[in-house]
Amino acid sequence: MQRILPLLALLGAFIPAAAMAAFGFEDVAEKARDLASKPYQAPTPIPKFMQTMSYDDYQNIRFNPEKSLWRESGSRFQVMMVPPGLFYRHAVKLNVIDAEGSHGVPFRKTDFVFADSEVAKRVPANLGYAGFKLTYPLKGEKEQNQFMVFAGASYFRGVGRDNSFGISARGLAIDTGLSRGEEFPSFTEFWLERPSPDAQAMTFYGLLEGESVAGAYEFVVYPGKVTRLKVRSKLFPRQNIELLGVAPLTSMFYYGENTGRPRGEWRTQVHDSDGLQIQDGNSGEWLWRPLLNPRTLEMDYLMTENVRGFGLLQRDREFSDYQDLQARYELRPSSWVKTEGDWGPGQVVLVQLPTENETNDNIVAFWRPKDKVTAGQALEYAYEVQFGGAELGGNPMGRAVNSYVGDGSVIGGGSEKGAYRILVDFNGGVLDKQRPRAPVLSHVTATDGGEVLEHFVEYNEALKGWRLSVLARPAEKKPLSLRAYLSLGDETLTETWTYRLPANNDIRIPE
Template sequence: MMNLSRRIVLQSLLASVALPALAQQGAAPAPTPFRFEDVVRRAREIAAAPYEASTQQLPPPLSQLSFDDYRDIRFRPEKALLAGGGGPFRMHLFHPGFLYQRPVTVNVIRDGVPTPVPYQRELFDYGRNKVEKPLPVNLGFAGFRLHYPLNTPKVFDELIAFLGASYFRFLGRDQKYGLSARGLAINVPGGEAEEFPYFREFWIEMPTPQSDRATIYALLDSPSVAGAYRFDVYPAKETTVDVTATLFPRQTIQNVGVAPLTSMFFEGENERRRQDDFRPELHDSDGLLMQSGSGEWIWRPLQNPARKAVSSFSDNNPRGFGLMQRDRVFENYQDLEAFYHQRPGYWVEPVGQWGEGRVELVEIPTKDETHDNIVAYWQPARPLERGQEVTLNYRLRAISDTNAMHPGGKALNTFQTPPRASGSNGPSDPTHRRFIIDFAGGDLEYYLADPTQVQLVPSTSTGKITHTFIVPNDHTKGFRAAIDVKLEPGQSTDLRAFLRAGNRALTETWTYPWSVE
């Protein structure tokens, strides 16, 4: 249940005290403040009715806008909403058009009363676009974004944006947009066509001068499910978003992705695809980080595969997972426009018991950096049954530095190469591969004084490990480990490795898939 402001609580108390007198005078009782439970009720009602697939057709020229045309329509900052409450948040609206053909309703809740924001042409600068005919007042919006003095006290920077289906993005201090979060994902691995639930209506609470958070409610809808969402957004160096989701399946859903994250990985040091480009690496995220229910930390570098690949990590009550941008060195990207080194990772931390299931990672081939080709989410072991009511709680955090997330050593770099003998120039064996991992951080620097105490612990699900070695790496103040693996044609394997001293694990577990065609 949402925390009511002091003003609303006092109003409710006063109303309850005055109710008998008002009733005697024939006056109507004070209205009940709008709450998250009202969104839950709406979701329950629409889930019980047939899904309405039809949408209002946008009038021309909005229905025919190109990417550049749409980008030329800008919200006028001086028209920002939410300023009337004196709080630290401002709201800008996205115009419908281009890819965003389904208008949504945006409401502002003031003193417990929700009011729809009417479309007004004066809210936008249309740039070079010619919109000669009046547009309907019920046109709606494509979405919205909230601004907050995030990076400096005097400037309202973009904090969080909801635009398209159930996608949203948010930022911490000194971060640049990269990956996205979603409300829900359905049928991502394949087998059936992927379904994209969408937020059809939003409610934003009017912030007060004392507000340290923004509270947003959203109504989700799709052919398979309806749902009510609450987002409490706390701006900070690493902004957090507390999420409550109550779902009402219209039908049994076998492949559902909870707390889904979507990102882009085109090229990294672990997978060189030589392009005619001066930039060494191109990715919004470079790995999937997980903490299992048992407490083990696992790092899985991302790939741009030749064909769609699905990796699953079974668990019981996971402690967290997320897509991370671990590499923060500008020289590894050399991009003065995209600022890949400043893009955040998103960490999902379940609140309460999520039970049995798996973290699923889907990697899709992409030929350039313009397409999101990475999806990660939690897949419950049991399907969502028709008529069931499911409530899930979790926290999202925008991460700039993964070093503070756990005290152990981290897999800093991943490389692969043929395991040629020294001085050999002959053709490599495609069934034999060497994987090189740089581990750094934690207590690894301590063991550089006596490297013999550190052991590499490798394993492979298939095939044979033919050789391993580990050497100190003074450049990273850690250790470089190598694993040579031999597979038969047509085989695939999952590699795992970590460093230990005696019975003590010194690092997270590195894992990586490899196959031989």
């Protein structure tokens, strides 16, 4: 027996979660429910000098990959720790669930490499971790690739196999875009189930805490060409919430093909995402909204009866779209939220903030329920967050791949004072099955008092698709709001392209 017991102990570390000491989602939910019944207590902040350190000083604190959790067993999933500092102003508690039950992961200062000995001397031995990074052999069995990061408030980022990091997701958004200011709840504790060495999925849990709400989350992640994160949440509001944002996505749009180029910029476009895509369950409609960098805050509330999915996509996927060898925006991931169950009526909210550079995430998209969110109720949501290429969502319709906007009173645009010329290129999906001389029709409508002066569609040989041309004029001092799609007889061929150009913009030449 003495020779067998060590082997059993070793194997016990990899017993499937179902056979482990009982701890799971309902245990986290009970913790969240209990917290929601008590006054909120903010997490303990890290030392002041770490909150105010420079970006370079923070980057010079690096986790040693040789110290990754589960590296000793050769596990495909491994965990690297994120140090607090700069933007990460409080520690989170990390736990591991294995054959021995649930137990904390102690902070070890020696697991980090400090480029500055003075900083190393001042970092306390009980600092804690700001979050974690997950690694997996996405690009070859002999290397561990970072594919997901949980750090900072309720933020997390993911990539598919062929992506570089860009867009972020969050556990929850509260009052985003409202004048009184946004609330940022945080994940304060995580439990990581130890996977078997050859596992292809990993499960972990998170406890969310904020002034208005406490919540429990279950995450099951499947890394791959498209990385999928299945999410289950239970939310317990401790006070009424005016604007609850479920499954929020956060991205950056500085400028693109449908905006003016900032003076002095040589790059063609600069953005992590170029549009919002929505799939409504009841109507079956697919909608596309190109993003903007507005001069003032813009908030759009897009009605859904039973949303099946929404996402911020990066459809421009060629290097020539950006010409940036460092940022490589063509490799930034798209992200798609696939809902599970009936979420009922609500709105996909698009928040667009002005930004003067590419360092600020100025785009947020999330779903909000129609019904009011009140203290004491419990809310449950299940969905999947995907990170990958522009094909996420599985849209079978023709897609808007380019949107150009120009002055409608200049040569090449038109001769209508106060108007705009809009060009939209569609291809893909069922549209690609149409022959170049097919009698494809365009359908364009304006709202907010706008006027559609002309519209027509023609085959675009260069892109093997169809180009819609629109000349439209907004009402005086009003935004230009348009909807458009293509059809063949009674058959709809494309998604619905929607656009809202604020009255205060940089497109038209000053009179």
